Amino acid sequence: MDFNLTEDRRMVLDTLSRYLQDQYPVEHRIKVAYDAPFHDPSEWSELANLGLFSALADESVGGFGGTGFDIAVIFEALGKALNCEPVLPLVMASRLLGFAGRDQHALLEGVENYAVAISEPDAPYELSHINCTATSEHRLSGRKSAVYGGQIAKTFLVAAKAGNILNLYQVDAHQAEVISYGLIDGGGAAEVLLDDTPAELLIENAVHALSDAVNAGIVALCSEAVGLMTVSYDMTVDYLRQRKQFGRPIGSFQALQHRAVDMLTEIEQARSITIKAAAELDGAQASRYASMAKNLIGRASRLVAEEAIQLHGGIAMTWEYPVSHFAKRLVMLDHQLGDTDYHLSKIIDGLASDLSNHNAA
Amino acid sequence: MDLNFTDQERAFQSEVQTFLADNLPDDIAAKVRLGDGLTKDMMDLWHSILNAKGWLATTWTKAFGGPGWTPVQKHIFEEECCRAYAPRILPFGLNMLGPVLQKFGTAEQQESILPRILSGEDWWCQGYSEPGAGSDLASLKTRAIREGDEYIINGQKTWTTLGQHSNKIFCLVRTSSEGKPQEGISFVLVDLDTPGIDMRPIRLIEGGHEVNEVFFTDVRVPISNLVGEENKGWTIAKFLLSHERTGIAGVGFSMQALEEVKSLAHTIRRGAKRLIDDPLFAARLAKVEIDLEAMKITNLRMLFQAQKQGAPGPETSMLKIKGTVINQELRDLARRALGPLAAPFPGHVSDGNILFGPADTAFNAARYFNNRKTSIFGGSNEIQRNILTKTMLEL
Numbered sequence: 153m154d155f156n157l158t159e160d161r162r163m164v165l166d167t168l169s170r171y172l173q174d175q176y177p178v179e180h181r182i183k184v185a186y187d188a189p190f191h192d193p194s195e196w197s198e199l200a201n202l203g204l205f206s207a208l209a210d211e212s213v214g215g216f217g218g219t220g221f222d223i224a225v226i227f228e229a230l231g232k233a234l235n236c237e238p239v240l241p242l243v244m245a246s247r248l249l250g251f252a253g254r255d256q257h258a259l260l261e262g263v264e265n266y267a268v269a270i271s272e273p274d275a276p277y278e279l280s281h282i283n284c285t286a287t288s289e290h291r292l293s294g295r296k297s298a299v300y301g302g303q304i305a306k307t308f309l310v311a312a313k314a315g316n317i318l319n320l321y322q323v324d325a326h327q328a329e330v331i332s333y334g335l336i337d338g339g340g341a342a343e344v345l346l347d348d349t350p351a352e353l354l355i356e357n358a359v360h361a362l363s364d365a366v367n368a369g370i371v372a373l374c375s376e377a378v379g380l381m382t383v384s385y386d387m388t389v390d391y392l393r394q395r396k397q398f399g400r401p402i403g404s405f406q407a408l409q410h411r412a413v414d415m416l417t418e419i420e421q422a423r424s425i426t427i428k429a430a431a432e433l434d435g436a437q438a439s440r441y442a443s444m445a446k447n448l449i450g451r452a453s454r455l456v457a458e459e460a461i462q463l464h465g466g467i468a469m470t471w472e473y474p475v476s477h478f479a480k481r482l483v484m485l486d487h488q489l490g491d492t493d494y495h496l497s498k499i500i501d502g503l504a505s506d507l508s509n510h511n512a513a
Numbered sequence: 514m515d516l517n518f519t520d521q522e523r524a525f526q527s528e529v530q531t532f533l534a535d536n537l538p539d540d541i542a543a544k545v546r547l548g549d550g551l552t553k554d555m556m557d558l559w560h561s562i563l564n565a566k567g568w569l570a571t572t573w574t575k576a577f578g579g580p581g582w583t584p585v586q587k588h589i590f591e592e593e594c595c596r597a598y599a600p601r602i603l604p605f606g607l608n609m610l611g612p613v614l615q616k617f618g619t620a621e622q623q624e625s626i627l628p629r630i631l632s633g634e635d636w637w638c639q640g641y642s643e644p645g646a647g648s649d650l651a652s653l654k655t656r657a658i659r660e661g662d663e664y665i666i667n668g669q670k671t672w673t674t675l676g677q678h679s680n681k682i683f684c685l686v687r688t689s690s691e692g693k694p695q696e697g698i699s700f701v702l703v704d705l706d707t708p709g710i711d712m713r714p715i716r717l718i719e720g721g722h723e724v725n726e727v728f729f730t731d732v733r734v735p736i737s738n739l740v741g742e743e744n745k746g747w748t749i750a751k752f753l754l755s756h757e758r759t760g761i762a763g764v765g766f767s768m769q770a771l772e773e774v775k776s777l778a779h780t781i782r783r784g785a786k787r788l789i790d791d792p793l794f795a796a797r798l799a800k801v802e803i804d805l806e807a808m809k810i811t812n813l814r815m816l817f818q819a820q821k822q823g824a825p826g827p828e829t830s831m832l833k834i835k836g837t838v839i840n841q842e843l844r845d846l847a848r849r850a851l852g853p854l855a856a857p858f859p860g861h862v863s864d865g866n867i868l869f870g871p872a873d874t875a876f877n878a879a880r881y882f883n884n885r886k887t888s889i890f891g892g893s894n895e896i897q898r899n900i901l902t903k904t905m906l907e908l
């Protein structure tokens with residue numbers, strides 16, 4: 153057993169962390185995240201030049217990483233910096249293009265942006281609920297919702313049903329109606345309206361490929377959350393030391409000390425389940441551990457976000473104080489790739505089938 | 514024991530309902546429902562409608578133009594206003610300064626100031642908190658030094674809610690540094706047009722502008738603007754706090770939020786099913802509904818007790834804690850219900866944009882974040898627990 157990072161990953165992490173600290177600090181992120189295009193295009197190119205995107209992709213598709221741990225290490229660093237670049241859709245697109253056997257050099261070089269369009273208004277999280285339809289000539293109709301990174305995508309990878317089969321298609325952004333907007337927690341997304349829109353079939357019967365992309369995305373989001381929580385916690389404890397009321401640091405009040413300890417414990421648990429999900433990403437139980445991780449992360453993130461604000465008092469309610477932006481991201485992360493309840497229901501389904509196996513035996 | 518309102522109370526309730534149905538403008542109710550900020554004009558209009566009826570200053574005694582309601586009537590009125598999506602009455606002039614002047618002000622202060630609160634000519638804001646004095650309010654540093662018949666004020670106030678719409682501010686200032694910190698504080702009225710005052714906006718977490726910081730540099734205020742005695746401001750502050758406590762449970766607002774979440778859960782779909790058919794979401798909602806049902810009675814019990822004793826007791830701290838937690842939980846559910854559609858920045862989704870479902874969902878995430886304030890201000894929930902520890906536990 154070894155919980156240390158490999159030499160290679162340590163190097164990627166160091167380079168990325170130093171870069172973010174020097175070139176893309178939290179203050180800069182807060183400046184760019186809320187105005188169109190809701191990220192910094194020149195920083196996006198810089199991150200590509202650093203080789204970051206290749207580190208997120210497997211050798212077979214032209215990268216040099218792409219395992220659960222690669223994703224986890226990189227996204228934790230992005231989370232610590234509250235980064236709003238659309239790296240999540242890149243990870244998911246890379247895996248989907250890999251399944252489809254498509255060239256993805258342009259994606260990994262950061263010159264061609266993809267977004268992954270799964271969610272719909274009535275099918276926010278569950279693949280089997282998807283309603284967007286495809287004809288036999290690969291023309292798509294329906295609405296894809298809150299497509300992260302959709303505001304800058306040139307190409308959309310769209311999940312749609314041909315009859316009862318869920319396929320993956322590729323749609324040129326110019327061919328669809330794309331309505332871009334900023335997000336309450338920073339960064340951007342789009343609604344993608346398809347109305348007999350021409351598309352290219354990428355993967356027939358794509359449930360397995362889509363689940364894999366979602367699982368990878370979940371590992372990314374959970375790791376981002378671990379980074380966000382770590383910083384929120386550090387800032388909170390730091391503030392407990394600095395802030396004086398009633399002639400003493402507020403950190404001297406036991407009522408607050410215990411709550412900070414609870415935050416810390418939740419973060420350790422969150423880190424552990426994320427490590428587990430990352431380790432299982434390419435295994436047979438990937439979906440199960442992804443669901444466990446996303447559920448626990450959803451609970452822990454809300455607790456840490458709300459407690460970070462509460463223990464700070466009014467100051468953390470302001471735009472100016474960065475904790476507010478970390479808290480928003482932590483809470484809104486639950487609205488991506490399945491929320492706390494959705495993933496709990498997956499684990500419940502698993503329990504139910506465990507039990508029926510048990511009875512049968 | 515009888516949980517029903519008396520016949521008189523019921524008659525009053527239907528009178529309020531009729532009044533609201535006839536007089537609350539639709540566009541204002543719609544905006545309240547949406548959770549979007551009201552314009553100053555809208556707030557002024559609603560105040561003037563209530564004032565014309567004599568129902569604006571519900572906490573004032575009859576002698577000063579209040580309706581002379583019992584606490585139960587006040588409760589009924591507040592609850593019906595919430596049910597109808599009437600705007601929240603701005604508390605600073607009406608529910609804070611008004612009662613203070615009636616108890617501590619000179620006849621001249623009462624005559625010159627109270628009518629202008631009713632008419633809406635004056636908008637007051639509350640200048641208590643400072644960067645260094647939040648929970649520990651008594652440590653406030655803004656100084657007022659007496660020079661002839663004027664005070665000269667220097668210092669900074671912060672968190673001043675709706676200061677941008679106000680023309681007046683009531684402040685706690687330090688007039689003495691002798692003795693205990695509480696003993697050197699005075700309650701002073703300041704015209705915001707006075708030279709030396711600089712008000713700057715503070716942007717909140719969700720992007721809105723509702724609070725400000727106010728800087729005072731050699732601001733000259735006539736001595737006649739002192740309320741009560743010099744160095745006795747802390748008594749007034751404590752009196753005001755007990756007034757802040759009425760309606761502190763926010764039961765009406767939680768009932769509003771509960772209805773909203775129910776209606777969302779019935780319209781939003783997860784595949785072929787409605788969200789309300791998801792047992793996990795339904796369990797969350799049911800649990801808050803139970804808490805709220807109990808809170809309604811807890812609130813009434815404490816109201817009843819206050820009516821008997823003449824003043825609310827320390828148990829009202831429980832109303833503050835539990836009331837804000839219930840409301841925050843409901844705001845969490847409203848956000849959660851929307852799934853990915855909660856994500857857009859509120860300003861980026863124009864009101865009524867059908868793309869994003871019912872128009873009244875556009876601000877749900879913003880309201881969730883904004884409402885985190887309720888467990889911080891008005892005495893944080895930790896401070897309320899300290900009060901309960903001291904007064905109830907006898908450790």
Ligand SMILES: Cc1cc2nc3c(=O)[nH]c(=O)nc-3n(C[C@H](O)[C@H](O)[C@H](O)COP(=O)(O)OP(=O)(O)OC[C@H]3O[C@@H](n4cnc5c(N)ncnc54)[C@H](O)[C@@H]3O)c2cc1C
Binds near residue numbers: 648896
């Ligand atoms: C949106 C908003 C609007 C406001 N409007 C107004 C206004 O109009 N006018 C005005 O004067 N003020 C206003 N306030 C200020 C509000 O009253 C203060 O924020 C509040 O008193 C808390 O003070 P603080 O923010 O400085 O936090 P602090 O007092 O610094 O508290 C920080 C943390 O320490 C905890 N803490 C402090 N002391 C203790 C203790 N003894 N034991 C245990 N825990 C403790 C607190 O509960 C909190 O969790 C507003 C605040 C907000 C956020």
